[in-house]
Amino acid sequence: MINIGLTTFADHPDLSVDGKKQSRLSEYSSHFPIVEMDTPFYAIPKVSVIEHWQQQAPDNFQFILKANQLMTLHDIAKGDQVNKEDRQTVFKNI
Structure with missing residues (x-):
């Protein structure tokens, strides 16, 4: 099965029932079964915070959490490389 969703739930004003600039997770989840959350990046x-997301969505709704930038080595490309211990801390705290 292929599930289709979007990155983040808030950046889709067309899904907002009251015309707000940001949609709520409950509104988003009525259209899509899955969302990629880029917040952890x-x-x-x-x-x-994660528990709050879960409370707002149906039981069968799925979240894909984007890996933190220290886990994906994106900090190196930005020139803000951290030391090995800080990088390992991110992995331990997940």
């Missing part, structure tokens, strides 16, 4: 979200 920039910072690892707190468990409470």
Whole structure:
């Protein structure tokens, strides 16, 4: 089976039922069964944030969490390379 979804749920104003600039996860999930969350790429979200996402979506809804930039070595390309210990910390804290 192939599931189709978009990156992030908020950046799709056409899905907003009240015409807001950002759609809510509950609105998004009524159209798509899956979403890629790019939030973790920039910072690892707190468990409470992830739990909040889960509470807003149906039980069968799926989340794809984008890997953190330290895990994908994107920090090196930006010239902001971190040391090995900091990189390993990101892996341990997931």
